[in-house]
Structures are given as C-alpha cells and as structure tokens.
Amino acid sequence: MMEEQSDDENSEPTPKKIKREWVKSYSNKAMEMMKKMGYENDKGLGKSNQGRLDPIIAVQQDGRRGFGLKLDAAHLAAGQWDPNCEELEMPETFEWLTNVGSNASHYAMDQLMRSVVFGKRKSTLDDETRYCNPAVLHDILTAKSAFDDLNDYEKRRARSRCNPFETIRSSIFLNRAAVKMANIDSMCDYMFTNPRDLEGRPLVDPKDLLYFTDMCAGPGGFSEYVLFRKLWEAKGFGFTLRGANDFKLEKFFAASPESFDTYYGIKDDGNIFDDQNQDSLNEYIRRHTPDGVHFAMADGGFSVEGEENIQEILSKQLYLCQFLTALKILRKNGNFVCKVFDLFTPFSVGLIYLMYKCFHQIAIIKPNSSRPANSERYLVCKYKQEDTSAITNFMNKINIMLNEERDSDNDILEIFDANEIAADADFIHYIIDSNNAIGKKQIVGLRKIATFAKNTELKETRQSEVRQECLKRWVLPDKLRQAPEIKPTDRLLEELLVDWWQDRSWLNFAPNEMNNVAALSNTVQNVRDWIFMPIGREETNINSCSLFMCKSRGNLLRYTEHKKWELVETSFEVQARSIFFGQIVFEFYGEGRTIQRVPALHIIDGICLGGIDIRRRPLCDRISMCDKYARSLNKPYKKERSCGPLRSKPFFRLQDMNAFFSEMRHYVLKDNSQRFGFSLDDNKFFVPGSILMLCELNQSYVSAKSRSRNQVYYFNTKNKESYYKDNIPSKKTSEIFASFRQSYARRALWKWTNLRQVEEHADEDNPKILFRSHFIKFIADKLAHA
Numbered sequence: 001m002m003e004e005q006s007d008d009e010n011s012e013p014t015p016k017k018i019k020r021e022w023v024k025s026y027s028n029k030a031m032e033m034m035k036k037m038g039y040e041n042d043k044g045l046g047k048s049n050q051g052r053l054d055p056i057i058a059v060q061q062d063g064r065r066g067f068g069l070k071l072d073a074a075h076l077a078a079g080q081w082d083p084n085c086e087e088l089e090m091p092e093t094f095e096w097l098t099n100v101g102s103n104a105s106h107y108a109m110d111q112l113m114r115s116v117v118f119g120k121r122k123s124t125l126d127d128e129t130r131y132c133n134p135a136v137l138h139d140i141l142t143a144k145s146a147f148d149d150l151n152d153y154e155k156r157r158a159r160s161r162c163n164p165f166e167t168i169r170s171s172i173f174l175n176r177a178a179v180k181m182a183n184i185d186s187m188c189d190y191m192f193t194n195p196r197d198l199e200g201r202p203l204v205d206p207k208d209l210l211y212f213t214d215m216c217a218g219p220g221g222f223s224e225y226v227l228f229r230k231l232w233e234a235k236g237f238g239f240t241l242r243g244a245n246d247f248k249l250e251k252f253f254a255a256s257p258e259s260f261d262t263y264y265g266i267k268d269d270g271n272i273f274d275d276q277n278q279d280s281l282n283e284y285i286r287r288h289t290p291d292g293v294h295f296a297m298a299d300g301g302f303s304v305e306g307e308e309n310i311q312e313i314l315s316k317q318l319y320l321c322q323f324l325t326a327l328k329i330l331r332k333n334g335n336f337v338c339k340v341f342d343l344f345t346p347f348s349v350g351l352i353y354l355m356y357k358c359f360h361q362i363a364i365i366k367p368n369s370s371r372p373a374n375s376e377r378y379l380v381c382k383y384k385q386e387d388t389s390a391i392t393n394f395m396n397k398i399n400i401m402l403n404e405e406r407d408s409d410n411d412i413l414e415i416f417d418a419n420e421i422a423a424d425a426d427f428i429h430y431i432i433d434s435n436n437a438i439g440k441k442q443i444v445g446l447r448k449i450a451t452f453a454k455n456t457e458l459k460e461t462r463q464s465e466v467r468q469e470c471l472k473r474w475v476l477p478d479k480l481r482q483a484p485e486i487k488p489t490d491r492l493l494e495e496l497l498v499d500w501w502q503d504r505s506w507l508n509f510a511p512n513e514m515n516n517v518a519a520l521s522n523t524v525q526n527v528r529d530w531i532f533m534p535i536g537r538e539e540t541n542i543n544s545c546s547l548f549m550c551k552s553r554g555n556l557l558r559y560t561e562h563k564k565w566e567l568v569e570t571s572f573e574v575q576a577r578s579i580f581f582g583q584i585v586f587e588f589y590g591e592g593r594t595i596q597r598v599p600a601l602h603i604i605d606g607i608c609l610g611g612i613d614i615r616r617r618p619l620c621d622r623i624s625m626c627d628k629y630a631r632s633l634n635k636p637y638k639k640e641r642s643c644g645p646l647r648s649k650p651f652f653r654l655q656d657m658n659a660f661f662s663e664m665r666h667y668v669l670k671d672n673s674q675r676f677g678f679s680l681d682d683n684k685f686f687v688p689g690s691i692l693m694l695c696e697l698n699q700s701y702v703s704a705k706s707r708s709r710n711q712v713y714y715f716n717t718k719n720k721e722s723y724y725k726d727n728i729p730s731k732k733t734s735e736i737f738a739s740f741r742q743s744y745a746r747r748a749l750w751k752w753t754n755l756r757q758v759e760e761h762a763d764e765d766n767p768k769i770l771f772r773s774h775f776i777k778f779i780a781d782k783l784a785h786a
Helices: 015-024 028-036 073-077 109-113 134-149 152-162 176-187 221-233 275-288 308-314 316-329 346-358 389-404 418-423 425-454 463-473 489-500 517-523 619-633 654-663 730-736 740-746 772-784
Strands: 117-120 210-215 234-239 260-262 293-298 330-340 359-365 377-384 410-414 530-536 546-552 555-559 565-567 578-589 596-609 646-648 665-668 674-679 688-695 701-705 712-716 722-724 748-751
Touching (some): 109 389, 134 425, 176 221, 210 221, 210 275, 221 293, 221 619, 234 275, 234 619, 275 389, 308 316, 316 330, 346 377, 346 410, 389 410, 418 425, 489 578, 530 578, 530 654, 596 740, 619 646, 654 674, 654 772, 674 688
Parallel strands (some): 234 260, 596 646
Antiparallel strands (some): 117 410, 330 377, 359 377, 530 688, 546 555, 578 596, 712 722
C-alpha cells in the first residue's frame, strides 16, 4: 500500500525550508566529518565562529528541464492568465443530490457482480470523457504538464503569492487539513459537529457523546478541528498508517487529544486496504458505541510526484476502502466526508453512484480552503440508510479482488452498470456538471500559478481581506498557533474558581459524619432531596476523597489534608483546565488467588471539566456531565493502556438504599477475606467502605408533592415561596438547586468499620453506631410521613 497522508502542503517556502532543501544536497558523512572538526549547527566556521552560516548551494537541476535550459516565457505561462477569469465565491455554493425513493438493500450480490468490467490496467486519463466535457479534461492535463519544467521551489513560491486564500494557512491548528474541515463544516451548516435530522432536531442526545472516526488522516488535522469545536463532548477514533504520517497528538494545541483514541486494526499497521483491519476497526468502535459513529471523515492521499495526471487511477482503491469502511462503521443517519481527486473514470463514478444509493443525499464540493489549482474535492454524504449491507458486501468483495490483482496487468475498470447510471438523469447531470465546474476552476488556478511563476513581481492583493472574511465565516479565531501555557497552580485555580477564589475556606470543609441515628436525623430533612454514592475503603490518605485539578497533560494534582496541591503519581488521562471532586480506588477483576487490581479515578462531582464550567448546574446534571466526561476520556479497550481507568461514580436515590445493598454481593479477596463488593459495568468491582450523601437543593428549600396536582414542587422554608418542578423561573434555578460548593459543604458520610454494620439481618440496639437496619428504617419512616 502506498503511503497515506493528509493534504498538508505548507503554504510558502520559509528560510528554514530552503535551508532544509540545501542540506539535502550534502551527504551525512560530510556533515559528520565537519562536526568532528568542531562544526556546530547555526554557527560559522572559524575560531570565533566567524564566516558564513549557510552552506554554499550545490547546483541543482530545475524540475525536469535539461541542464542549462532557459525557459521560453510563452511555454512557462501555459496560456496567459486573465484576472477577470477568476471568481471568488464566499460563501461557496453547492447543490445536494437527493436519492429519491431508492433503497440500497434492493441490490443483490450476483446482480452487482455482473456489472464488474475487467481490462488492462490504464496508464492515462486522456480518453476518459464519458463524464465530463472533453475540452475541460484536455485543458486540465495540458495545464498540469506545463509544470514539468518548474522546480518545487518555483511552484510553491508562485502558488503562495497567487492564491487569494493562502494566508489563512493552518490558522491555530496543526495543519491546513483542520482549516479545510472547518470550512466544510461551515459550508454544510455544521452537519458534522452539530448533526440534525430532516426536521432540524438534534441527532445526538445531550447526555450522549458525539462519536466520530478519522481515517487515513495522520497527523490528525480533521480531528483537531472537531475536538476544538466540541471539546470532550465528542469522542474520536483514529485510524491511519503507522510511521512518518501517524497521528501527532502531542501537537494538538487548539484542542486536547485525550478524547481521541487511536487504533491501527488487527494487523496493527493502519493499512486500510486490509479488510481484516476494516472489520476490526468496526468491532472496536461497536464496543464503545453499538450503533456506530455519528460521522466519519477520510483524508487519504499519497505522493504522486511525476504521475499527477493519473492520480485518480492510482487512488481508486483508496477511494473504495475509505467509502467501504465508512459504510461499516456509520450508524443510521450518520454522515461522511472524504477527500477525492479527479472523478473522470467509470470506476470512480461507479463508486460515487453506490454511495449515492446508500445515503439520503450526497454532494461533491470544492471548499475555498482547498487550493484551486489542485484536483482535490470532497464527497459529502448525508444520512446513511439503515440497511446498506448488500452494497457494503459487494464493495468488500471488490477490494479483495483488487488486492489479489495488485501485481497483475489486469484491473477492474468498472464496478457498476453504465446503462443504469446513464438512465439516472439527475445523477449523470450532477457528475458532469461537477467535473466541468471544478475542472474549469482548476484550469484557471493552474494558469494563474504559471503566470505568477513567469512574473515574480505579481502578487494577489486580496489575501488579507479574504483571510479576515473566511475566519469570520468559519468561526475561527484570528490568531497564530501557539502551545498551551502551563500556568502556576494558584493562577490557574484563580481562573477556574473565579468568584470562589477569594474565600477558599470551603476547600477545607470536612464531611458531616453520620455515626448514629441522631446525626442522620439532624442531617436529612427530606429523603427525596438526597442522593448517595458508594465510596471506596480509603485504605490510605491517597485513597481518600479529594479535590483534583489537571494543569496540563499528565499533570494531575490532588488537594491533600495538609491543604496543599500535590502531584498524583498514578497516571490518569485527564484534560487540562479540569477541577473536580473524586477518589482514587482499587478496582478488582477475578477472585481469590487470581484476583488482580488496578487503580482507578472515580469522579464524584465537578466544578470545571476541560474548560467547561458546570459548578452552578443542578447536581444530577453535573453528575451526568461528569459521566459524559469520563466516557469521553476513558479508553477501556485500549490494547496498550498506560493510564488507569476513569469513570463517574454510580449514584442512587437515598430512598433506594435497600435495593442498592441487595445488588451487592460478597467477593473473596486475595487474602481469602470476604468483602461486600459493588459490580461495575466491565466485569470489575470495587469494595465500598462508606456512603457519601449529597443534597440536590439549597439549605432553605425542600421538595414536596402536591396532592391536588400530583406534581413535585420546591418549597422555601424561610419565605414560604414554592415553585412547581416543571415551571421554575430561570432566575430561580440557582437559588433552588445547590451549586457544587453548597453540595460539597453539606455532604454527609456514613462510614462502616466492619461488615456487620451493613449485613442484611444485623439489628443492633446501639444508638451510638449506625447500622444498615437503622438507615433503612429511618428512610421508611421519613417516606411514610412525607
């Protein structure tokens, strides 16, 4: 398989790039000899480091021109460029092609296989005029050939000066691919980062994550954009070739990469041509989200230097495999975007037609951020049909056949009945119009570069204005990319806590310990206003409930009993700018002598999660956000896990205390002792040693149920005001529901010192010790008199 890569061409030749080109002309051995004689990089030769810094440039051949050849100006221009030919369209317009009443499940494998046409492997596009204007194809190939006489430096320099959109570059991101995705998302009304159904309703439940996959996309620009837009409320799965073009998550400066999970298939090489890799990627995704991802992105490409005119032929299997994998991993109504190049051959058009049959709508778009002189464009597919298995299985079969014929002179030239395509007038008109329109734009772009290469004094004057307009339309900040600042602990705390920073006494509030029935009675007025969570045994100070703060990647701090923030030595993958209440516990799997344990971080409640402030949301909303945050960051099925698991504490209503204990069971630990264990959702369990209780309401409010309306309402015990649950004025929400600080200050703890306290039939008549039976009776009495 040829090497995949994002289309991340650097916009202009900087001095550093030029120097790198010079260095290429000198052997490593020569450089080693110079270093032995005292040469240092970026220092001149000589006793006092005097002398020139740059090596003398070796004479290099320019492009494919003969040695000493002087170019003819007319040949270089490849046709003069007329400024009036270029039209700037902001925002870009495009049309959707709607699949009216056609179902992908209607096709059968034998029917589809009869459409496959074999032939001799092609080496030219000159005769591929079935789906475009012959003159357009001829002019594209001619204009591309004109660049054979230019070297890479000349082309880059001319391109950077003539493209109106060039100075946008990569904006705040790792590369230009991220900006392209921002452009495409904006063009398509944010159908990727904010997907909606045909009626305009959100397709993602607020409690659920937005799941996506990024294929053939190293170093990861597409994903950096999505995570920039969605933060940790999206979870991504990355699949690309291992090696030089792998994901570079450490270079994600615009977004935190903790919500991104890289996977390389069962072969562990990221080769998308391998059907076993495709299937294992699908299985891996389905373990996290059974329905599949909400959208998939694909940005595959490889070097075609010297063979630019047949890029489409060389890319045919890459097109196929990206389309095929998307069909495997997408859920119903999922969306897809994929980079493609020319679409002139029957093979490519047949692929587009199959995708057209699998989705409600498709579009072929050329975003402004994609350089006009290249053949790049994007296929966008909207709302995947429920059953596409027939076409998926057929495409899978075609891929296996291509793998078998890779070293042969024979090839698959067509994969769908040309007569059926021709009979679909809407599709045929769409493909031809798209090829002609994008082709004409490309011809203009190529001729413009040639003209600018001829005349180095020419410059595009609209670049600054265009940059401002595009960044505004794509909702991107107008600033340079920079690494996140690692701030001192106190400074970051001040930013995160805001108005809670000045009075920090609440940080040191201890829980109200409920050692007996009297303490319980004084704490809980209304059972329905409280929830509880099982807390670990707190074997050491490290395992006690604490406040945690993440300053930067791999830099998690814990607030200790000594009123200091100390580094957590156990590795957990937590996003920067997070501060929450939690506990490190041991999770177990297995039993007895074979039992294994792993440290895990359980989140109880949150203040700020990855920069999202949740402190004043109602308690249950905060817990729901903590659960979503933990699911986004946790990687439970990672083959090589370097971090402990992260999860949100399970919580229960206080009135369900008896049901909670009924679900627990005895587990045998390694020392042969028995403990009550709470089962988790991945065949693990942990051993609680106490219960933490949190109140949903502020201290002046209690909930009650109206007998006349049969509705819950909240009653202020001080001023006697009341508000029905479904009719609370927005300005009263923060007054009724407890913020994090209020819940934290009122938290109550029931800690048992031995198993007898929580055994079902233990009924001790000791008012100084709180037993499970006391607790259950107290709850029953409260509910009976409510």
